[in-house]
Amino acid sequence: MRILITTLFCLVTQLFFFNSEALAAGEYQALNNKLQELIILDAGRYKPFDTYAQNKLLQFSGKSKIKAKDQNLDAYEWLSMVVFQPEQVENAKLFLINHPQIPEALEIEIDHKRHYSYAQLRDHIDSIDKFANSAMQKEESSRTIVDQEFIRIFSNFHNYNQISNSMALFQSKSSLKFFSQGQIAKELNISPSPSIYELSLKAKDIERLIESPSKELNDSALKLGFALFSWIESYREYLNTYNSEEVFAFIASPETHINPWTYFFALQNKVEKYNAENIETVFELQKSYDSQNLEKFTSIIDTLNKKSKDLIQEKKLTQPKISLELFYNNFSPLSKAKLLYLLSFILALLAFASNKKETILHKVSSGAMLIASILHFSAVLSRIIILERAPVSNLYETFVFVALIISILGVIIQRINKKYIFGNLSASLSSFILLIIASKYASDGDTMKVLIAVLDSNFWLSTHVVSEMIGYAGVSLAGLLGHLYIFKKLKYLNNQSPEQEQELNFLNKSILGMIAFGLLFTFLGTMLGGVWADQSWGRFWGWDPKENGALLIILWTAITLHSRIAGYIKDFGLAIFAIIGTVVVMVSWFGVNLLGVGLHSYGFTQGLAMNLLSYILFELIFILASMFIYQRITKKIS
Amino acid sequence: MLALKGLLEKLRVVPLVKALASFKLNLFVLCSLALLVFFGTIYQSKHGLYMAQKVFFDSLIVHDGWLILPGVRLVMWLAFLNLSAFMIFKFKYTWKKIGLIVSHIGLILILVGGFYNLHFSTESILNLREGEQSSKSEAYYDWQILIADSEKTVVLPIDISSNKISAKNINTLNQVFPELKIDKFYQNARIFETPFAGTIAKEFKVKQEYEQNQPCIVLSDKNNQEYFLDNFDHKSFDYQNGYKFILKRKSYELPIIIALEDVERELHPNTQIAKSYSSKIIVKENFAEQGRKAKISMNKPFRYKDYTFFQSGFGIDSDSQEFTSLAVVKNKGRLLPYIASLLTTLGLVVHSLISLFNFLRRKVQN
Incomplete structure (x- = not known):
């Protein structure tokens, strides 16, 4: 049933799209810029349209820009088009499909960059729905990589579908153009490019014309009534079948998700609380966008934002820092x-x-x-x-x-x-490397998610995790300095001058300092974590993998310092131990995350596992090679 | 004082004392612990925390496949002996090392605190629906076979753990009922009455979260008559002269009655993501009718004498009634880890500052 509804929906909506050639993003620049400021409530957090757009683009494509009709669009430009002129971007290669078996199963030509357009997927939505539904019926643990990928694509497609149809009510549809001519147009005063909303306002008159004695009028009115009815019903079915949370809401209400369709159906059912004013405002927004009336568009965005802010105030929630976030995004x-x-x-x-x-x-x-x-x-x-x-x-x-x-x-x-x-x-x-990894990781989606209940304690989060992270930083830096020490040591080994000795000595002291710094903060962080756990769950220590990871770092730094004090290792050994320390940090930092999901999950996690393994291998080879060279040179000298 | 010093001098050269206070033992302890933590964590991801604790963290010797290691409990004892011996016999006390002294004393206290908590603290859970009250909490993992006589007085409680029946358990049972033997113990199962095969125990996959497993026991007497016990349907049986056998989670008496007035869940705006949970309770001291109000929320427990009640879960049961899960911890020594880790951290900070100061002074001199 769901498959049928989706197919019908896609067919119906597809029929009504215009196919204009030139991409209009450039012409709408000023409007799009203003739209960046619109307050959105998404995943429990208020954010500017711009952030929402970036998250969505990353979620669908894993990229921060997208090419549509030979133009590189920023996320907000792309999403503005998706909302206000969806047909302009429906052929943009948006959806990332990782597994080659998916396009094969859908009989789509494989794209070497692994990106497929909305229009391409829409043609195969019945298959996507079918495969995803059968995957969802399996138990989570028995799903294959392809199953998971189908579910992801299914969810992304519907997500996009909902966003791109948010304003469909107010957009001119080519098939409705038929009714903008002839006697019925005159009779009902239909504009040259009518929208569903505009025509739905004339429902009473259409009813009257169906009763009309004129055959031409009677026929056209029947056709128009049927077209409107099928449109609206296919939407109602679609939104009832799928969670309609992704349909774009222009007013960020903390209580319920109210989008243009909610207003529309509420008006039809005469639900008073969604007043007619809101739907008119959103209708005006689409009109001002189409006519590029910046002044009007700006004033409507400001009005919508004011309404959102009032609702936030009413609920006594903190007002979002929209300008700062926009600055952060743009700068x-x-x-x-x-x-x-x-x-x-x-x-x-x-x-x-x-x-x-x-x-x-x-x-x-x-x-x-x-x-x-x-x-x-x-x-x-x-x-x-x-x-x-x-x-x-x-x-x-x-x-x-x-x-x-x-x-x-x-x-x-x-x-x-x-x-x-x-x-x-x-x-x-x-x-530099960490920021590169961070930007890779950002492609998972929203990096500013709200906190789940257990983490929602600002004091402990800021003290415990921050200390732990400072500890990670200290031990990691010690490892990097360890590499430099080994380079220098091997270079100076043949003939060491006092000045070179001083240089090595400084490096050695820095390594020691960083390890001690790392130990201090990791211990402090772990202790604060213990106190937090004791306050929240009644136990100081519970052998949780993340706790164990931190303990492993403490133990390794303690082993390093004690071995150095006892004289089991000297300066060169300290550098080696510091490098191993970095490996321990990486294992407890990411390794613990890998444990939970297993090594068989697809996408970034698998990439992470491979990267971690390659890193450990690299360090192992580096350590063995440098020890070998060190021994060779010292043997030669002696 | 002098005599003590003399004794210390004499002991210092004893090989056992030397070995206990050595850096070698110290590194053995640290390396073993690092390996235990590493392999224990991997084991945990496969078998769950309960089994990881049994095999690695709560044992004297670890033997899992090819892996043989001293267990965490043994290593902790060695760590305690090593640290104490080192501090008594080997450490050279100077003011410069005050930070190290304090941090190592803190570490000894952490071990003492760990030992104390292991033996003298209990963790249990109290599930209450709105409007309900109770003065008993239930164990997460431990179960009991309760045998009551015709007067409903418990004559024999047998404590069993959730993964196996021990020889001691069988022994306790046979002391009173020598003819009964335990045929089977299932970690997670349920008793069914079938039309053809009679009563059977259907086994389910053992869950990693052992608190979710429902054990089941099959006993038989000398006539090979089978008796079934499970907790799922509270399957119990009567035996000879009116003895009744029941299997249930081990319960703990609380010094107060807790009544749940209301449980609340706060969500992030317009989502199903929970922001926080809280329970409004009434605390009835001395088992009185009336009590005082209190609120437990995440990160804000309610404390009563040695007991602490934590907000641990929230749910809606099959009758669509909301319930709260409160973790109950009884611990007299809960301050010990706080003091110990504070001392260690303080010691580390002082030592770091002294080292930094010395480094900067030398730099200025140069």
């Missing part, structure tokens, strides 16, 4: 910081290779590093203000936060001894 401090880290790293690498002390390279690299840190810090701070919580509640945020701490520690190490470039070199590289 994109993290991507700027990422580039500066890369710049700083390249310069530091040149300085490292040149082996000279305090050159201009050192200075410029330090400058870039400092500006990157400030930008990075401002990004984290913005997130704290927008979300009103500590910025460490999902994996994405932990990458960004740990990268920030590493960068600050790097700046400090660089400040302590400006002669060398170790602080910049190690911190810029790791912050």
